[in-house]
Amino acid sequence: MRTIYQWAIIALTTLLIISCNKEDIKDKKNEDTFENLYKITSQDFENHSLEIFSTEKHLNTGYNSLYFRFISKEDGDYFIPENFDWAPVMYMHGMSHGAPSGENLIKVKPYQYLENYAIFQMASEGEDYWVLSLEYEWKERNYSFEKEITVKQNTRQRVSVFDGNDNQSYILALIEPKNPKIGINSIKTALYSSEDMHHFFPVENYTLKIDPRMPSMGNHSSPDNEDLIHENNGIYKGKINFSMTGYWKLNFQIINSEDEVIKGEEITEDNPSSTVYLEVEF
């Protein structure tokens, strides 16, 4: 009797330890990838659930990274569905428009998830609201639903919407620097043009001339900035130097591949600001 009892205790303890370990490992994985991310929203189904994360506590106007994580309820594993498609849509006064987003990137480490981004041109306010509409296929079943999200107004302008003199509508958003510092910063922006309210295309092979200024201090600039050039898929990269902390206005001139200025003005004594600008404060 006694031996069986002892054996039972040992078996139970072992089981507990193993399960605990499993839990621990899972948590650790969880921390590894998503430790600095915030859950924006989630959706539950009977056999799986979907969670959407971002780098900020709230979604803000401008460029937002988004992380989609699907968890199977049967085995607790993460999976990537088939034919995943999604779009942010804003409804206002009975009309709607979309927002530029990138290609879905499949990540496999430490487990599977999808990464993308959305550039929100404006914030949710009153009757005007944003939804994410999603559709995908998993285990031979189609899922399609809409999920309301809240987009807050950034205190500083991280996205600029303008019409170029080529009769195109453009959206310019700041991706980096996320945490600007004194000295040399690399700058990354996304430039999209829109055909209609719902379709956006990355603009390629333009040049974005940059002139950072401090309007509160005589509108002075900083030395040795490098204009942004196209990297891929509408993402532009350059160099920006901040000589001090505070509020910086990044003035842009958008120049197309034929070297014509599409939008934005040079900064002179009489013209302190370009019509295309983004803002940074640190």
Add this chain to the structure above:
Amino acid sequence: MIRKYSMFSFLLLFSWKVNAGFPSISISEEEDSLMKAINLPEVQIYDYHNAAEDIEKSSASIEEYLQGNHGIQMLRRGAYASELQLNNMSQERSILTIDGMRIYGACTDKMDPISSYVEVSNLSKVQVNQGQFSMENGSGIGGSIDFTLNKASTSRDFVKAQAMTAYESNNAQKIALAGLSMSKKKWGLDLNASFRDAKNYKAGGGHEVLYSPFTKWNVSGSIAYAIKPKTELGVSAIYDKATNVGYPGLPMDVSLAEAKIYSAFLKHRNLNSWIKSWEHKVYYNAITHIMDDSPRPVVPIRMDMPGWSNTAGFYSQIKTEMSEHASNFKLSAHSNYSYAEMTMYPEDKNEIAMFMLTWPGVRTSVLDVYMEDAWRLNQKFTWKNNLGLAYEQNSIEDTFGLESLAIFYPEIENKKKQFLVRLSSVMQYKNRDLTLLTSLSYAERNPSVSEAYGFYLFNSFDGYDYIGNPCLKKEKALSFHMHASYEKEKLRIHFSGNYFTFWDYIAADVVPAYGSMTIGANGVKRYNSIPKAYLLNTAMDVDFQIFSFLEWKNKASYSFGKENNASYLPFIQPFIFESGLHYYRKDFSTYVSTLMHGSKKNFNPKYGEKPVDAFMIFHAGISYSFLWNKHSFQVKGGVENIFDTYYTSYSDWNRIPQMGRNIFVNILWNI
């Protein structure tokens, strides 16, 4: 013997005993030694105990005291803390020390030369070395000034107390000084305190110069203890605090300039027949300097610009005498940390304040070896040689600061090493009335913190933001000095001249590609090396002793400087002439004097210079000493700028006018 060499000393090093009613308490034990005669200038100190000669005003600041000397110029940004210049060179080119201690100012705008952190009551003398004759305290090109402190001394038996009160009418300046010194067989004590408070001064014609007041406190103390009859241990401390200091020449004032200066020494005297003295000293000083624009009602943007500088160091110095040689060996090291920042407050209160480092936390560490030897060849010739070697390391310790400078210098390294050499050879001939002296010197200097690492330092004189250059080469100069003097009973004529040739002269050039940071600035300048520059300084004194009680003293000087043989160097003195009639009686003396500056035509617009008109001003003063109830009193009075002339000189920052008529009264009391 002493008489023979006294002239030599006089020509090499000018020195004052700063009086202010505080005669030197520490009398050197080496008084009669060969060393003293050759190296140290005390022999030529005015004896201020003799009231007949003591006619200068006692309430003068250190800068005012030194102003009368050839070779010293004052760059004036207000009524306080003028920047001392030696041989028409900016302060980075000279070595200024307090009792052999290295101190670095904490202001990025040179508003706190180290002379501003001491008070005349702290000092027993000021040693001015106009070239490379005695560069024991470090590598400089223009020369060196050492402010020697009043220190407690042992082995004597006295108690002295002194006090002075003074008033100056022009800026309602109230001055009070008090001191106490005691010496016993085993120990000694020296304490003093001073206070100055001035309102705005008025230029000629009664024009008030706004933002020119100041208040200064200074206390200092030292204790000495004789461990053995010939071995003394001592500590000394100075606390100096200036508040509400106006700088009318600059866009900002100073709310606090504070110095804490500590030292401890151990000194052996006459260790044996040839080691005359062996002194060790350790020291530490901390400077806080806070620029502030709150007194100004209208500014483009509100800002604070505090700076800090801490220096720790030591030296060990041996003075020896053997047959016809008097030598001096000094090993010294110091380490300074300079850090300055700038915070700008936007009008829009929703915006974050702007912040940057103007000095990126720079550590300067120096190890220095110096040796000199004066060799008396015969009765007429003395040959003096010296050699100094310094190893200097600069490093940027603040990451934020390093990243800021990386904007201009992406490849910047945070460490830089430099080896500096200085050497000099002097030959003196002395006959009965005639003294001739020539010398050839070579010296190098490292760029200052601002020159190497300054970040957008606004120079309000030329209106440019200055960027330091960490890649600067060291500046080098070869200099030739000559002196000639002829002294007869009733006539003394002195002539001196020096000529410097610089290589890699550090100056700033406009960088058109960079936009200025300061609101309203003209652009950005960056320090660079100018391949070659030249500087000539000449001075002449002619004194007549008309009667035993009447003396007519005259001084004239002229300087000239060019860079690359093309444009003029900045802040070079024009022709200057001074003349004074001095009348002495036993306890009464009086003087009238005049100062004249020729017009400045050899200006350089590149540095913001403009022509300056000639001017002439007159001064007069009297001094009377008397005994009252066994106490010795001295009353002095005088008028400076008698005719209330409105004038400005080549060295007045942004051409702020100098002080108009000023009437002063000093009352000194000695126990």
